[in-house]
Amino acid sequence: MDAQILAASNKHPKPVDRVFQYGTAGFRMKATLLDSVVFRVGLVAALRSRKLGGQTIGVMITASHNPPEDNGIKLVDPMGEMLENSWEAYSTELANAKDEDVVTMYRSLEERLKINKDTPARVIYARDTRPSGPKLVTALTDALTAAGAEFTDYKLLTTPQLHYLTRCTNTEGTPQSYGDVSEKGYYEKLGKAFARAMKGKKTAGAVTVDCANGVGGPKLAELLKYLPKGSDGGVEIKIINDDVLRAENLNHECGADFVKTKQRAPPSSKAGNNERSCSLDGDADRIIYYFIDPDHGFRLLDGDRIATLAASFIGDLAREAGLSSELKIGVVQTAYANGASTKYVEKTLGLPVVCTPTGVKWLHHAATKFDVGVYFEANGHGTVVFSQQALKAFHTKEPQSPAQASALETLQALTDLINQTVGDALSDMLLVETILAHKSWTPKEWDLTYTDLPNRLVRVEVGNRNIFKTTDAERKLVEPQGVQAQIDALVAKFKDGRSFARASGTEDAVRVYAEAATRSEADDLANKVSVVVKQA
Numbered sequence: 001m002d003a004q005i006l007a008a009s010n011k012h013p014k015p016v017d018r019v020f021q022y023g024t025a026g027f028r029m030k031a032t033l034l035d036s037v038v039f040r041v042g043l044v045a046a047l048r049s050r051k052l053g054g055q056t057i058g059v060m061i062t063a064s065h066n067p068p069e070d071n072g073i074k075l076v077d078p079m080g081e082m083l084e085n086s087w088e089a090y091s092t093e094l095a096n097a098k099d100e101d102v103v104t105m106y107r108s109l110e111e112r113l114k115i116n117k118d119t120p121a122r123v124i125y126a127r128d129t130r131p132s133g134p135k136l137v138t139a140l141t142d143a144l145t146a147a148g149a150e151f152t153d154y155k156l157l158t159t160p161q162l163h164y165l166t167r168c169t170n171t172e173g174t175p176q177s178y179g180d181v182s183e184k185g186y187y188e189k190l191g192k193a194f195a196r197a198m199k200g201k202k203t204a205g206a207v208t209v210d211c212a213n214g215v216g217g218p219k220l221a222e223l224l225k226y227l228p229k230g231s232d233g234g235v236e237i238k239i240i241n242d243d244v245l246r247a248e249n250l251n252h253e254c255g256a257d258f259v260k261t262k263q264r265a266p267p268s269s270k271a272g273n274n275e276r277s278c279s280l281d282g283d284a285d286r287i288i289y290y291f292i293d294p295d296h297g298f299r300l301l302d303g304d305r306i307a308t309l310a311a312s313f314i315g316d317l318a319r320e321a322g323l324s325s326e327l328k329i330g331v332v333q334t335a336y337a338n339g340a341s342t343k344y345v346e347k348t349l350g351l352p353v354v355c356t357p358t359g360v361k362w363l364h365h366a367a368t369k370f371d372v373g374v375y376f377e378a379n380g381h382g383t384v385v386f387s388q389q390a391l392k393a394f395h396t397k398e399p400q401s402p403a404q405a406s407a408l409e410t411l412q413a414l415t416d417l418i419n420q421t422v423g424d425a426l427s428d429m430l431l432v433e434t435i436l437a438h439k440s441w442t443p444k445e446w447d448l449t450y451t452d453l454p455n456r457l458v459r460v461e462v463g464n465r466n467i468f469k470t471t472d473a474e475r476k477l478v479e480p481q482g483v484q485a486q487i488d489a490l491v492a493k494f495k496d497g498r499s500f501a502r503a504s505g506t507e508d509a510v511r512v513y514a515e516a517a518t519r520s521e522a523d524d525l526a527n528k529v530s531v532v533v534k535q536a
């Protein structure tokens with residue numbers, strides 16, 4: 001096998017003078033630099049599967065909201081979670097090995113991690129619509145073949161669909177079966193659960209869905225075939241930005257990242273005043289809503305809003321079902337969550353909030369500590385996870401009234417509607433539509449639940465971002481020394497002021513976030529803290 005790995009590796013040489021890192025979102029960069037990385041990640045996938053006794057590992061080739069010329073790769077663990085932390089470091093090691101050291105390092109990982117060579121290795125993979133995808137798939141399959149792994153190509157999928165399939169594959173035929181192991185199984189599961197959750201209701205007016213000209217477009221079009229229609233209730237969906245043939249259009253002037261950073265609808269949107277719109281990102285694992293308010297202009301309904309909406313709805317259902325004393329419901333956010341949303345969850349909804357470092361894996365992990373854990377990043381990555389105890393309670397509790405029976409039925413449907421493996425734009429969209437239909441809300445009522453504090457996010461270029469070390473879920477700097485004291489002194493001068501600085505995990509920069517009582521104060525605080533960071 002060593003000779004095979006060496007021969008295959010020689011076809012995918014590493015660019016010299018490049019240092020790669022498995023970051024918050026796997027490896028991500030210009031696609032032209034990625035060939036050797038993908039090959040080596042293929043080797044890691046085989047090792048990981050063997051280490052876990054032959055359970056299936058997922059590999060997704062995507063660069064999400066990045067421009068079309070980029071690409072990336074990330075690994076999915078057997079239950080559909082993000083790759084375990086320590087394995088990010090092994091991936092980084094192998095990605096940076098010199099060509100001549102690849103086989104030695106592969107073997108040394110095998111030895112260090114006590115991996116049995118004879119255990120079967122199984123891998124499934126998929127990619128988004130980027131033109132560089134098929135070539136990178138060749139690098140991946142060269143590695144899997146050389147490492148003696150069995151593999152299945154799911155071709156084009158959204159990232160969350162690949163997470164779903166990974167979990168389905170590993171739970172097939174067990175009492176924990178997550179669903180049918182096929183793309184169709186995904187649509188059927190969501191379609192049935194949506195019909196059950198909606199209970200014949202219909203949302204008012206259509207929702208316009210901007211698919212970022214990415215893989216979400218064709219997949220949403222497919223999902224529509226499985227959703228209730230006409231007199232059966234449901235939702236009217238208008239798809240825009242679903243051109244996957246012209247690669248240059250991917251994420252161009254559209255998509256969740258464009259809308260969130262530019263704070264405006266994509267120019268292609270024809271949605272009128274008060275009409276609901278939402279945008280997915282390039283691999284459909286992130287979603288944000290928005291609408292035009294005739295009095296106040298563009299209104300963003302971001303991840304914080306989706307989290308508060310979901311927490312309030314599920315909290316009410318648990319109460320109606322007589323389960324609120326039995327089940328611990330909580331919300332997980334990062335420091336980027338608007339302070340007003342945190343206050344709303346704690347004070348108005350009466351639910352606990354946990355803050356974790358940036359990156360979905362931290363939020364997901366913290367959410368599993370609750371029976372119902374709602375987690376979202378402000379930028380729209382997120383989902384809801386249910387504990388075994390919650391699932392059992394929804395299915396075994398004897399209803400004492402028709403109202404209780406109905407609440408339990410809706411809760412059961414939600415556990416199938418929500419993709420519990422990872423944030424899923426298509427599933428999250430159906431969740432939001434369900435809740436708005438139940439509450440008979442337009443986006444205006446949703447927007448009125450609380451008022452965001454004005455805030456500003458600034459990207460500060462520094463000489464070396466690695467000198468910025470944080471604690472307290474990234475809300476405080478411990479290094480460079482003295483910087484936090486300066487930030488604290490600035491924050492104290494602003495009403496409702498809050499600010500923090502941290503090194504980005506995906507870009508070579510420090511991010512400064514600030515919020516305060518007014519727009520100009522938030523801007524002022526962000527600028528002053530940026531100056532402090534720059535000087536450090």
Ligand SMILES: CC(=O)N[C@H]1[C@@H](OP(=O)(O)O)O[C@H](CO)[C@@H](O)[C@@H]1O
Pocket residue numbers: 024025336358359360377379381503504505506507511
């Ligand atoms: C402020 C912000 O939006 N940060 C993003 C961004 O991480 P940074 O570490 O801040 O670069 O990319 C991550 C991966 O997509 C995402 O999880 C996170 O929310």
Ligand SMILES: [Mg+2]
Pocket residue numbers: 064065281282283284285286
């Ligand atoms: Mg994404």
